[in-house]
Amino acid sequence: MKVTVVGAGAVGASCAEYIAIKDFASEVVLVDIKEGVAEGKAMDLMQTASLNGFDTKITGSTNDYSKTADSDIAVITSGIPRKPGMTREELIGINAGIVKSVTESLLAHSPNAIIIVVSNPMDTMTYLAHKVTDLPKNRIIGMGGALDSARFKYRLAEALGAPISDVDGMVIGGHSDTGMIPLTRLATRNSVPVSKFLSEERLNQVMEDTKVGGATLTKLLGTSAWYAPGAAVSAMVQAIACDQKKMFPCSCFLEGEYGLNDISIGVPAIIGRNGIEEIVEIELDEAEKAKLTSSAEAVSKTNGALSDILK
Numbered sequence: 001m002k003v004t005v006v007g008a009g010a011v012g013a014s015c016a017e018y019i020a021i022k023d024f025a026s027e028v029v030l031v032d033i034k035e036g037v038a039e040g041k042a043m044d045l046m047q048t049a050s051l052n053g054f055d056t057k058i059t060g061s062t063n064d065y066s067k068t069a070d071s072d073i074a075v076i077t078s079g080i081p082r083k084p085g086m087t088r089e090e091l092i093g094i095n096a097g098i099v100k101s102v103t104e105s106l107l108a109h110s111p112n113a114i115i116i117v118v119s120n121p122m123d124t125m126t127y128l129a130h131k132v133t134d135l136p137k138n139r140i141i142g143m144g145g146a147l148d149s150a151r152f153k154y155r156l157a158e159a160l161g162a163p164i165s166d167v168d169g170m171v172i173g174g175h176s177d178t179g180m181i182p183l184t185r186l187a188t189r190n191s192v193p194v195s196k197f198l199s200e201e202r203l204n205q206v207m208e209d210t211k212v213g214g215a216t217l218t219k220l221l222g223t224s225a226w227y228a229p230g231a232a233v234s235a236m237v238q239a240i241a242c243d244q245k246k247m248f249p250c251s252c253f254l255e256g257e258y259g260l261n262d263i264s265i266g267v268p269a270i271i272g273r274n275g276i277e278e279i280v281e282i283e284l285d286e287a288e289k290a291k292l293t294s295s296a297e298a299v300s301k302t303n304g305a306l307s308d309i310l311k
């Protein structure tokens, strides 16, 4: 199983590290536009192999996509991250051009790859990847919900005073500060609804803290997060590589599911060897449906900024 990760920055390198540590891929190729960076990170990571006990071969390449040929899975993390005070949507001007050209270069050498889009604004970059390639919808997946759900579980566990392993929960909708929809109604502590333990007010606080999870870290770090994003991408890569059929909320191109069309947005999906094996349509209540509609409107508005690049 060959995996290419484009962008050897914070998220790309973290993702490559987690993939290697889990030791399910034969090869990971890191690609970056900055001379020597991908080669350097690959060498540094390879020097952890004997310490961390993995056999995955990690190589680096400065923009030479021939090294990525015949990848089974390609992850796109190239582009700029936000700084404190910015929204993800403000990155579109620079990142759209990068994601378009990287997607085209990847597919020129790996026509059968399944692509995972990470660069922000992620739902719009996933939509862009669909539009420039016209690949079947199962082969382009946006990573956002897996990360947002991990943050939701962290916040729930904190509020409950429970171990994170006892908590389950999911975030759907757009991967943005206002568009995320943490599904508190369906969240559980060992199968018991969390509303049994937490007041509505505390649950609302959990929801708000989850939605600004990325912004909170960006303020603390001066740039956006990488450990949990890298872990979330690696979990999705593993689900594909090992045909795990795991369910993650992720940005899927919708054609009528959830009443939405011509948009990529976070919904639950089964992830396996074919990428998105199935989009799972769960029963939402009226309030959740209204939130998903308004989240989709915001993503569509951001997609509108792609009109020039899609000409």
Ligand SMILES: NC(=O)c1ccc[n+]([C@@H]2O[C@H](COP(=O)([O-])OP(=O)(O)OC[C@H]3O[C@@H](n4cnc5c(N)ncnc54)[C@H](O)[C@@H]3O)[C@@H](O)[C@H]2O)c1
Pocket (backbone or CB within 6 Å): 006, 007, 008, 009, 010, 011, 012, 031, 032, 033, 034, 037, 077, 078, 079, 080, 081, 082, 091, 095, 098, 102, 117, 118, 119, 120, 122, 143, 144, 147, 175, 223, 224, 225, 226, 229
């Ligand atoms: N979807 C998510 O949940 C999620 C989570 C974290 C970060 N992100 C996004 O991922 C992106 C990367 O974040 P980061 O923290 O790793 O940033 P970073 O600056 O550390 O790394 C980005 C890397 O991309 C490289 N790059 C730029 N243009 C390129 C090109 N044309 N080809 C190849 N490489 C190129 C840069 O040289 C840099 O090394 C950002 O857009 C960020 O907002 C998304």
Ligand SMILES: O=C(O)C[C@H](O)C(=O)O
Pocket (backbone or CB within 6 Å): 081, 082, 088, 120, 147, 175, 213, 214, 215, 217, 218, 224, 225, 229
């Ligand atoms: O917050 C960001 O800008 C990066 C990423 O989308 C995240 O959620 O960590």
